[in-house]
Amino acid sequence: MNTPGSIFRNFSIAEDYSGNIWAISFNGEFFRFSEMLEKFIFTPLPTKIEKITQLFIISKNTFLIGSSSGLFKLELLPDLTFDKIMPLKVPTGITSGVIFDRQIYLGTENEGLFILNIDNLDKPYLKIEDLPFDDIVDLSYDKNNGLWIVSSESFATFKTGFFEKIDLSIPNLPVDAIFENNKGVIFVSSGGFLDMISFSGNTWKIAQKIAKGARSITAIFAKDDEVFLGNLDGKVLKYSLKYKTLKELSLLNRGFKINQIYKDLNQNLWVLGNPQYGVLRMDKINRLKFYSLDQEKGIRVITQEVNGNLFFGGSSSSAYLFIYNENDDKLINISVPLPFSIKGDFYINQIYAPKKGELLLASNQGLLQYQYSSAFPSTGKIKRLRWDKLEENVNVVAIAKSINNDLWISTSEGLVLITPDQQLVYDKNAGIPGRILAPRGIINDQRGFIWVGASKGLGLLRRDKSGNKISAKPYIQSISINGIKKESSNLSKLNIHFGDNIAIQLFSSMFPSNEVKYQIKYDEDSNWYPITSGSEHLISNIGSGKVTFWFRSQRAGGFEWSVPLKVELNVSKPWYFSFWGVFLCLFVFFVSVTLVVRFLAQKRQLQLERDKYLKLKEESYQKELIQRDKQFTTYTLQLIQKNESMRALQAAVFDLKRSLGERSQSKLKHILSLIDFSFRNDDEWERFKFYFEEIHQGFFEKLLFVFPDLTAQELRLCALIRLNLSITELASILGISVESVKTARFRLRKKLNAASIHHLIDIIMQI
Template structure:
């Protein structure tokens, strides 16, 4: 069972910072404490004299400081200054339960008030009380006891109860006053401490001055014993004052006898600690018994060691009023500073010792109980220290220079390897470890109290900072920031690799960059910029891991992930946080102030238990208390000022959440200031706002405590603002209703007039439109009839045009047919001419044959043949038919030709027709009954009559005459 638990514990070690967290036990860190952070304010912030005397807090968390220039008011964001009528300094301030702020200065006392616009002013109450005293001088303190206000000057007390004012003179000088258990006490310099009888308004001596060793008591607090005070004297004496015996005892001296110093103020904090402000040593803290809790230099970060007054706010922070400035000690903050001045990578606590691995080297403190621990640099380990682990009772430091064993502030180098990230145990080889370096892995073991590096694991030379052992013996996952994921398997002797797999984008990852490997809920998971993945061996693929992707934002890179007790810790895109393993509720508000402060890829988050965690950042090491009580308390978000710019002048408006502010139409810009006084110095305060009817969603969180709008349209608006601190405190939502008034012609009455005029205009328009419509309808009907008639005419024209086109088409066809027929007629005629010639030749042959035949019968037979030929001889009738039909077919051509050449004969006209038909001279000669030579002669004469050039084409010319005819 124990072996299984150890195995699970080992698998949780996902990187060097997680390994470091295992080294710390409850006993080892219980004494670890840090100091609160201090926020400085100087005259560049509050723009007034830097010497402060008094302070009080209003019910809304606004702080009022008494200053040489008057009252300096701070709401957490803006500073305002209020001066007294005589411009004297304000030495005392106090707030009552009704929210009134009482102030006192030189010969002046009254109230600091806030008008409806959020501006502060001073109102004297001397005149209303009819008080006059030319010897009043400075009023140094004011206390409020129920309905009684008591001012203290050196010479007298002034009590105010309603409209009644009373002066109580001092025996010598009233040097200090304080309230204990609701009773007012004042110290007379030479007589002792008096108690004020509030009913009789008389002073009653409590303890004489000589019983106080002549000490001026700066402050007195109830002690652990009944009827006993713990008094802090001006010289540093801590007195136990017994009210029954009216005696006092010096418990201790705060200052060295030779030290020139004195106490200026003291404060009892809510947690029971006493804060003592000195003139030259800053702040000293005491417990209930008056014992000093810290070294004198605990608060040496104060900007001035002369502390004139101390004050604790309702929130729990401590304000130090200095001779030169203001400091706020965030005593109520859950963050305590352990170490500052270097970038933290790892922490190890062993018994009462603390070791830090930083970018400047390894630091060591021998006493963790000191506040804060005093660190010194370990000699020889200067430079980059990466991690600290404890194995077999020894502390090993992984360093840029190599691997070292540390014992207190002494070191021993192990081997000569350099660039070591960390050391991890080998589960299957007890007593053996792997050294993860910049360029691969080495085998390490301890023998005879000496650590020894045996060999380098051959076959793998990549950086192994991010390495995790899988559940398979000898198998490790290694993630490289730029090259993806490696799975390596080492042989049994741990001398070399027997397998190496490299996964990039082919196995489920979108990109091979920024991938890390961790163990969560006994599962190995891989984080990336696109979410969290798990490896599936069956498919050899990395698939999204739903249990974590449903909790953490998969669009952000999870660079750190581990479990500790009831929480899972993570860092996503520079934001640290945790979620509870039971219900997965995420908490990041605690750590907003550390956003961007971690070392990317090497975040140092070391939970100490379920309530405390160490955070290592680029600036140092901080202890965070998760029990911070204000983390989920509501705080008020206040709208402190509303103004607008009109005609280049700022005009302030009354702030009224219930009513609606009205702004003139010529408002050029509208400015709203806000604050969260109850959160002040909790940490940086952020605001988000929304202007309804303009903004669809809340703005992003930002530090600016004001918002300005320019040239808003007339209308009603609601401005909403909310706040949060970087320690998780949440402010409520405040709202402001305002209205940009319209111009006179944009008012409601004018709108009514516009409606009436518009309605009338619409009715008139409707009537005119109807009349126009009727007129247009009539016109349209007439136009429609005309258009119909025109359409009919157009249709008729189209019909006629179609008929004409058909006639033309038929004409073309007929002309083509005529041309064809004319050619056919010519061919037929030529055939007949040829036949006639043949008949003539046959007849001549028969006549010649008859002369040679002697036989009568043959002669008779030849004679019959001759008769038959004469009976069927081809006459000249066909020529007549040809000429008649030819002239009819080419009538238009002949007409056009006669028009151009009226002196042409009938035979020449016929020759022109034959030439146009593309007949050859040989084909023309029988048609004209002339020889071929005669045709050539006729053509020559024809050219001459037509006056054609010798090289002119007669056929083309005749065709052109025919085209002219067409």
């Protein structure tokens, strides 16, 4: 094959719709390959363009050339020459470009990435914000990872948003109302215009625009050829698709926004949102009926379920749900107490009836589910639905279900898709035109496409694009062990010890990086856990052997979780699991056991010897005590016997005294005094006290401590009572009569506060 000369820096090559191969060099030389001649033929351009980086062929006759001077459009003539070159309004310094999804993506030297719509090249370009760099060297696209963007020092991937923006009559203005009729036509109110959007094959187009008289449309209902419109001023308009006529219906005084218009199965037209007149119903013969009770004036929305029941949503926690009783022509309040407390206002934004016996209520306090019996819809139960990615009291402004029963919720936090497997949040990053979503601004159309009205226009999610956006797989950017950064290219060769602290820095090629979140799981079957510190994860007290983790990433804006990244680390065993570690542990164990056994044996021997000594000491003490008790008993008996002998001798002397004369009286009196002295001999008492205290130690001290005013004779009587002697024995020892003992014992009982003689004995016996 013949090729152009080698003086050219590089070429961009493309094939046109007729199969011709075209090539353009960096310095602006244009060639067409001739199969007949088998060589490139020079084709001059009307105007010289230099530093060419990209060639696009977007239709049969339309060529685009990207260069350092910008983007240029060429029209191919039938003779395979070009008529003229038209510059397009795009930045200069184009370095690369790709085309997919009918969009041209242009990379520049220092101004970043731009998008241009192929079908409307005259419309302004869109710059992609939040790229981590602006100097783009090359672009490449694959359907799995999206657009690869390469700079001089880094790279990133960019996945286009799920939603494509619909160009309405006036772009970038809020959508006020959206509705689909039974023929699949989408009606959108925005910027004072009513646009009707229809599909031809897989391409949408604005079929018709209504401008005059349709200003500030806030409510739409369309069926067949009729379109009913409610506006911000309280007007109700009717538009005929067949005759293209618009007229005003004389229903309400102006001044209040129409919130919703609805035509039921019985051809009643309902108008809601007027707080002055309440709910308006116009029947099929144009008769008007107002429902204007206080609680009915707050009714905002309406829906009809499959059984034909009409349900209405209100603006109060005690009057938020009504049902229409056709027989009585009344709105019945069927609100049940809410299972949560309300702070501030409470109102229903939309009612959706997904199936028989169930209502979903979009409220400013979360999404509510009302379940009821078809036979008794007024006796239902209500609960607030909860999901992980939504605050339970989030403001839900719209709800819809897709053809596969997935639930779409429009909230103040974005558009949320809830499936049995996961919850995806779609926001501005997913292509939704604006952060604020319109009330009742979701439509799941007859093709299964999702339409969303937002603060900057209308977004469309095609059914074939909702499930193919998977986040890029994360990578390990760096790894640190105990604060020291290590080489992360081959993790299996890292020298990691048991107990090391590991910090893994994750990286995702998706941008913006601050909208990418990560999760980790430590076991293949365990749950995923969020990484709270951005893209860095700290692992402490790591185990030994082969340790496996799984990481995954998810970009915000409705993207699904990435394919997990499996990380395997080889962690050496702790020293005490090595041969010498085990040996040392066993040695220390056996030595410790030996020492403990020896210590316990010695302790046991000492205890046995101590027990033996104490036992011998106790036996000796008991023997000594028994011996002393015997001696004291013998002494006491001898003392009693002596006193009894002395008492008998005293009695004999008294008898002898009476029989003898006066001469012997003095001698006998002396003998009697000696006998009486023997009864009161202190030496005898001290000897008795000595023997007594050897048996009953501390008796007298304890007694005097409790009763300090006792006399010596009373102490002696207490000691004798403690020996449990009889009254006769007491009299014998004390050398007094039995009556005197009784008298002395009575006096002692009074001093010791004893109630009886037995109580006296008990007191003394306890001391």
